Amino acid sequence: TLAALSSLAAACGTGSSAGSPSPVVALDFRNPLRVPPLLHPRPDKDGVRRFDLSMQAGRTPILPGKQTPTWGFNGAFLGPTLRADRGDKVEMAVRNRLPEVSTVHWHGMRLPARMDGGPHQPIEPGDTWTPHWTIDQPAATSWYHPHPHGATAQHVYRGLAGMFIIDDDLDLDLPSDYGVDDVPLILQDKRFAADGSFDGDPLKGTFGILGDHVLVNGSHNPHLNVTTERVRFRVLNGSNARMYTLGFADKRRFHVIATDGGLLGAPVEVEAFALTPGERAEIIVTFTPGEQVVLRSTDNGVDIGEGDFDLLKLIAAADLKPAPALPAHLAPLAAITAPAGAKVRRFKLSGHDAINGKPMDMARIDEVVPAGALEIWEIENNVYSHNFHIHEVAFQVLDMDGSAPPAYATGYKDTVYVPAKSVVRLAVQFGRFTDPVSPYMYHCHILRHEDSGMMGQFVIVEPGTESRANLTLPTHP
Numbered sequence: 001t002l003a004a005l006s007s008l009a010a011a012c013g014t015g016s017s018a019g020s021p022s023p024v025v026a027l028d029f030r031n032p033l034r035v036p037p038l039l040h041p042r043p044d045k046d047g048v049r050r051f052d053l054s055m056q057a058g059r060t061p062i063l064p065g066k067q068t069p070t071w072g073f074n075g076a077f078l079g080p081t082l083r084a085d086r087g088d089k090v091e092m093a094v095r096n097r098l099p100e101v102s103t104v105h106w107h108g109m110r111l112p113a114r115m116d117g118g119p120h121q122p123i124e125p126g127d128t129w130t131p132h133w134t135i136d137q138p139a140a141t142s143w144y145h146p147h148p149h150g151a152t153a154q155h156v157y158r159g160l161a162g163m164f165i166i167d168d169d170l171d172l173d174l175p176s177d178y179g180v181d182d183v184p185l186i187l188q189d190k191r192f193a194a195d196g197s198f199d200g201d202p203l204k205g206t207f208g209i210l211g212d213h214v215l216v217n218g219s220h221n222p223h224l225n226v227t228t229e230r231v232r233f234r235v236l237n238g239s240n241a242r243m244y245t246l247g248f249a250d251k252r253r254f255h256v257i258a259t260d261g262g263l264l265g266a267p268v269e270v271e272a273f274a275l276t277p278g279e280r281a282e283i284i285v286t287f288t289p290g291e292q293v294v295l296r297s298t299d300n301g302v303d304i305g306e307g308d309f310d311l312l313k314l315i316a317a318a319d320l321k322p323a324p325a326l327p328a329h330l331a332p333l334a335a336i337t338a339p340a341g342a343k344v345r346r347f348k349l350s351g352h353d354a355i356n357g358k359p360m361d362m363a364r365i366d367e368v369v370p371a372g373a374l375e376i377w378e379i380e381n382n383v384y385s386h387n388f389h390i391h392e393v394a395f396q397v398l399d400m401d402g403s404a405p406p407a408y409a410t411g412y413k414d415t416v417y418v419p420a421k422s423v424v425r426l427a428v429q430f431g432r433f434t435d436p437v438s439p440y441m442y443h444c445h446i447l448r449h450e451d452s453g454m455m456g457q458f459v460i461v462e463p464g465t466e467s468r469a470n471l472t473l474p475t476h477p
């Protein structure tokens with residue numbers, strides 16, 4: 001059956017047959033897809049959900065017959081999926097069992113800056129960091145990963161990343177049985193040395209790592225058995241630099257239902273959608289009994305999205321459990337509208353080691369934002385591909401080079417593609433956690449660029465106190 005599987009894969013076209021050779025190795029889908037386990041909180045009487053995370057080193061079988069040295073949370077590679085409801089009080093105990101200082105950032109979470117896990121919250125080897133906050137944002141697919149200044153690319157590349165799902169009580173009939181019809185897909189490309197270890201320097205070249213093996217949830221060459229008529233996939237681009245344009249080998253249409261920050265107003269039907277590093281999307285795919293179809297990425301003609309290649313084969317059972325129809329309306333998505341005369345901030349990206357000509361400085365506050373502000377952020381990119389992530393906020397994309405974003409990208413976001421030589425304008429909703437001495441970050445999420453200094457810092461202060469804010473911080477020891 002393996003031979004049958006691979007000839008089927010060849011017949012469907014694995015990319016290498018179509019035009020230019022793919023930079024990614026062809027697959028025969030022999031391995032079952034790993035699904036990160038759900039992490040259950042410690043039982044507590046006070047209603048606080050306490051999650052224990054341990055950052056550790058280990059070895060993971062990824063390629064046949066090889067053990068890859070990897071890093072992970074609570075295991076050798078990647079991390080468990082955290083899940084909490086809107087309104088929950090959560091507390092994390094993050095133990096660093098690595099030989100290096102690191103941090104853990106809650107990407108997409110709206111929380112006080114001291115809990116954010118950016119470069120100002122280092123966890124020394126052997127130490128435990130215990131941030132806590134109340135989840136107060138719509139249902140969404142967020143994630144967590146290290147953010148130590150200058151070493152994020154390496155720590156994420158070694159395997160430290162996990163998903164953080166937020167649920168709310170919108171009464172929608174969407175697939176939500178974790179690992180069955182609600183399935184995380186964490187996409188990461190790697191290079192391997194002959195001995196099976198990860199190869200490549202994530203801080204070299206224009207983009208660092210653009211790997212020739214794409215892992216899904218840490219699995220190479222994977223398939224997934226589908227047992228229900230409809231499946232919701234939560235797709236996270238956890239790659240260092242690669243952009244994916246995702247669709248199916250048979251060009252079937254499917255629905256995007258959520259972006260980084262949560263559900264769209266209504267499902268958007270697509271044949272493909274793009275994700276740059278750090279971005280998430282939720283999609284709903286319909287299957288017919290007994291069929292097989294391959295999820296793949298197609299060449300989008302840009303420097304970080306080259307090649308046609310397969311990612312995952314989906315194998316539908318002969319009998320599929322019926323699923324409710326896709327709801328016509330999802331979330332009451334209020335537009336983020338900056339008022340007339342709203343503050344406009346401009347950010348210029350050129351090269352890959354600075355924003356507005358200034359490399360990241362832990363001691364410098366670049367922007368002071370009043371609590372609750374609605375602002376326009378304009379990102380101008382003069383060179384090759386970048387993207388732009390802002391901590392703590394939700395934004396909507398106003399336009400990309402004057403045109404509206406694709407319909408599937410009109411929801412709440414925290415990370416956005418900024419194509420080469422383009423201007424992207426965002427309407428940004430800031431939160432209300434004031435702290436004049438703890439900054440949040442904004443940066444390119446191509447980790448080689450983030451680590452090289454394409455990052456800046458902002459603080460949120462009481463409205464009216466902006467001009468008194470101190471623009472210099474003591475550097476971290």
Ligand code: C2O
Binds near residue numbers: 278391
């Ligand atoms: Cu996902 Cu500042 O990062």
Ligand code: CU
Binds near residue numbers: 105106390391
């Ligand atoms: Cu973030």
Ligand code: CU
Binds near residue numbers: 352445446449454
């Ligand atoms: Cu960049």
